[in-house]
Amino acid sequence: VELVRRRFGGRSRGLVRGIGDDAAVFRTARPGELWVATTDMLVEKVDFRAGWLRPEDLGHKALAVNLSDVAAMGAVPRYALAALALPRSGAASWIARFYRGWTGLARRSGVALIGGDLSRSPGGIQVAVTVLGSSRSGIVYRSGGRPGDLLYVTGTLGCAAAGLHLLRRGRRRAVGGAARRALQAQARPEPRCEVGAWLARSGFARAMIDLSDGLSTDLARLCSASSVGAEVDIERLPLFREASGWGLDPVRLALDGGEDYELLVAVPAARAPRLERAYLRRFPPLTRIGRLVAGRGVSALTGSGPRRLPPRGFDHFFGGR
Amino acid sequence: VELVRRRFGGRSRGLVRGIGDDAAVFRTARPGELWVATTDMLVEKVDFRAGWLRPEDLGHKALAVNLSDVAAMGAVPRYALAALALPRSGAASWIARFYRGWTGLARRSGVALIGGDLSRSPGGIQVAVTVLGSSRSGIVYRSGGRPGDLLYVTGTLGCAAAGLHLLRRGRRRAVGGAARRALQAQARPEPRCEVGAWLARSGFARAMIDLSDGLSTDLARLCSASSVGAEVDIERLPLFREASGWGLDPVRLALDGGEDYELLVAVPAARAPRLERAYLRRFPPLTRIGRLVAGRGVSALTGSGPRRLPPRGFDHFFGGR
Numbered sequence: 001v002e003l004v005r006r007r008f009g010g011r012s013r014g015l016v017r018g019i020g021d022d023a024a025v026f027r028t029a030r031p032g033e034l035w036v037a038t039t040d041m042l043v044e045k046v047d048f049r050a051g052w053l054r055p056e057d058l059g060h061k062a063l064a065v066n067l068s069d070v071a072a073m074g075a076v077p078r079y080a081l082a083a084l085a086l087p088r089s090g091a092a093s094w095i096a097r098f099y100r101g102w103t104g105l106a107r108r109s110g111v112a113l114i115g116g117d118l119s120r121s122p123g124g125i126q127v128a129v130t131v132l133g134s135s136r137s138g139i140v141y142r143s144g145g146r147p148g149d150l151l152y153v154t155g156t157l158g159c160a161a162a163g164l165h166l167l168r169r170g171r172r173r174a175v176g177g178a179a180r181r182a183l184q185a186q187a188r189p190e191p192r193c194e195v196g197a198w199l200a201r202s203g204f205a206r207a208m209i210d211l212s213d214g215l216s217t218d219l220a221r222l223c224s225a226s227s228v229g230a231e232v233d234i235e236r237l238p239l240f241r242e243a244s245g246w247g248l249d250p251v252r253l254a255l256d257g258g259e260d261y262e263l264l265v266a267v268p269a270a271r272a273p274r275l276e277r278a279y280l281r282r283f284p285p286l287t288r289i290g291r292l293v294a295g296r297g298v299s300a301l302t303g304s305g306p307r308r309l310p311p312r313g314f315d316h317f318f319g320g321r
Numbered sequence: 322v323e324l325v326r327r328r329f330g331g332r333s334r335g336l337v338r339g340i341g342d343d344a345a346v347f348r349t350a351r352p353g354e355l356w357v358a359t360t361d362m363l364v365e366k367v368d369f370r371a372g373w374l375r376p377e378d379l380g381h382k383a384l385a386v387n388l389s390d391v392a393a394m395g396a397v398p399r400y401a402l403a404a405l406a407l408p409r410s411g412a413a414s415w416i417a418r419f420y421r422g423w424t425g426l427a428r429r430s431g432v433a434l435i436g437g438d439l440s441r442s443p444g445g446i447q448v449a450v451t452v453l454g455s456s457r458s459g460i461v462y463r464s465g466g467r468p469g470d471l472l473y474v475t476g477t478l479g480c481a482a483a484g485l486h487l488l489r490r491g492r493r494r495a496v497g498g499a500a501r502r503a504l505q506a507q508a509r510p511e512p513r514c515e516v517g518a519w520l521a522r523s524g525f526a527r528a529m530i531d532l533s534d535g536l537s538t539d540l541a542r543l544c545s546a547s548s549v550g551a552e553v554d555i556e557r558l559p560l561f562r563e564a565s566g567w568g569l570d571p572v573r574l575a576l577d578g579g580e581d582y583e584l585l586v587a588v589p590a591a592r593a594p595r596l597e598r599a600y601l602r603r604f605p606p607l608t609r610i611g612r613l614v615a616g617r618g619v620s621a622l623t624g625s626g627p628r629r630l631p632p633r634g635f636d637h638f639f640g641g642r
Contacts, residue, residue: 016355016460017460017462020546021394021462021463021464021546022359022389022390022391022393022394022463022529022530022531023357023358023359023390023391023393023394023396023452023454024357024358024359025355025356025357025394025460026355026356026357026358027354027355027356028349028354028355028356033348033349034337034346034347034348034349035346035347035348035349036344036345036346036347037344037345037347037400037402037435037436037451037453038343038344038345038402038436039402039403039404039436039437039438039449039451040404040438041404041405041406041438041440041447041449042440043406043440043441043442043443043447044443045443046406046440046441046442046443047440068343069343069344070343070344072343072344073342073343073344073346075344079358081358081359081360081451082360083360083361083362083449084362085362085364085367085447114358115358115359115360115451116360117360117361117362117449119362119363119364119367119368120364120367121364121367121444121447122364122365122366122367122444122445123442123443123444123445124443124444126362126364126406126442126447126449128360128362128404128438128447128449130358130360130402130451131344132358132453133344139337139338139346141338141342142342142343143342208343209343210343225341225342
């Protein structure tokens with residue numbers, strides 16, 4: 001704990017006391033400020049395999065999946081706590097490598113590590129992370145979508161799932177640009193913190209969710225929370241087309257692949273042209289992929305007409321993909 | 322998640338959105354308010370045995386150990402997040418029982434469950450809990466102690482360790498009042514939230530820590546943070562004397578037993594008489610057990626003179642007691 005505090009303990013404006021006491025202490029009071037909190041646990045052999053993910057990658061990814069949730073609320077991540085359960089052997093160097101990966105992302109994202117816990121694990125590795133964030137310009141919920149809103153996603157869909165496929169096939173080293181990109185997306189997803197906060201602050205986002213379990217599943221969640229249906233224009237999806245060279249269907253990967261940690265956002269149709277003009281060049285690509293409609297359920301629009309799009313993504317508890 | 326949200330999801334003033342979106346949302350801004358955050362993970366076969374602790378007990382205890390940290394800062398617990406990793410079989414009823422135990426303590430303590438995560442575990446059960454609390458009347462750190470301060474503890478020391486001893490001997494059912502008390506202290510520790518907040522608010526506490534790993538270890542931590550030494554008057558310790566009937570040494574249990582989740586507090590000597598008069602009757606007993614001194618290290622004062630008191634409590638990672 002002392003080692004982690006000294007080497008990786010976070011500093012931040014508002015942080016009164018970090019790691020080292022019974023709890024961390026921070027100041028929150030600014031007019032109109034709201035805070036968000038989210039927690040996610042990664043379990044070895046379920047969420048990752050130790051042979052596929054280096055400790056540095058796991059440190060990055062365990063933080064990234066939580067930052068992605070904060071981004072999807074339109075908030076700015078501020079503080080993080082990490083509880084690790086580790087087998088005893090080689091733990092000290094494992095922890096140092098874990099926090100090296102963590103710290104790279106934490107610094108870029110402005111997140112201070114303020115608390116943690118370290119347990120011995122009789123089985124595999126478990127990592128539970130909590131991230132706190134704040135917003136002074138309003139929060140964007142899943143439930144804000146209205147019929148007629150246009151749907152946008154950031155980045156490319158299906159890339160992380162293609163990376164998982166490569167790992168399953170034993171391809172841990174990339175032999176080309178596409179493979180490297182897929183493995184990187186799987187091991188080091190880039191949470192869209194800046195984009196999420198910008199979309200909230202600028203008022204374009206009416207509903208937002210991050211794509212952790214696949215578009216078909218996460219869009220169904222946004223629709224359910226907003227009491228609307230949706231149409232997805234399959235031809236517009238920002239696919240990871242290189243996956244077809246590995247015998248994979250890029251459309252399937254985009255719809256059901258999961259772990260992309262891109263943002264899915266609903267924007268009032270009248271504001272969409274302005275969003276497309278205002279969206280910053282340094283942000284990842286933003287692609288319009290469909291719209292919210294009255295009613296229930298998600299349809300896919302294809303060349304041969306619409307069809308139902310059932311949620312086929314990952315369920316963290318009951319598994320399956 | 323939906324079941325947990327509906328049955329156990331917390332409501333609270335200031336809570337804008339609880340379980341169900343990418344993150345919970347709450348309002349914090351009050352003048353002068355500080356927030357605290359702490360996280361603790363309980364791992365099956367390391368921190369507990371499933372055969373010894375019912376799911377209800379684990380729900381209570383996983384929350385209690387975190388509330389105890391918040392109490393030791395003098396803050397009031399407000400929000401909690403829980404990440405569970407569970408073997409697949411029987412999970413639904415296990416979760417319902419876990420949250421029944423949790424909710425009993427959460428309601429009494431005014432803590433709203435605002436977030437969670439549920440993973441499958443290929444091994445045993447892991448529970449990672451984060452608790453957020455707030456204070457408008459100042460935080461009490463471990464580091465505030467000064468030479469001359471008097472040391473007080475709440476409650477009885479060594480009771481939970483005696484309960485662990487009974488469980489190890491296969492005595493899961495109590496056959497007498499003392500055994501019941503010990504098993505209860507082990508399975509359902511009562512965090513001293515109200516006392517901790519009162520001690521902070523009233524200004525009596527100059528330094529405070531909760532006794533999670535045994536007095537010898539936690540007092541050494543307080544001393545180290547405050548750059549002082551301490552003398553413990555062994556004859557004043559509030560012992561669990563009934564343990565001697567089971568072949569245990571009540572003094573050893575009190576010093577090194579751990580899991581008492583009582584508070585250890587340093588009070589300026591000049592304020593001590595007033596504290597003893599002002600301390601509320603409905604609080605657990607408060608016992609003066611020694612004092613902080615200049616220098617380093619902790620000594621035990623016994624009938625046969627002082628001796629060194631090395632920290633022999635529990636190390637969560639390297640084990641041993």
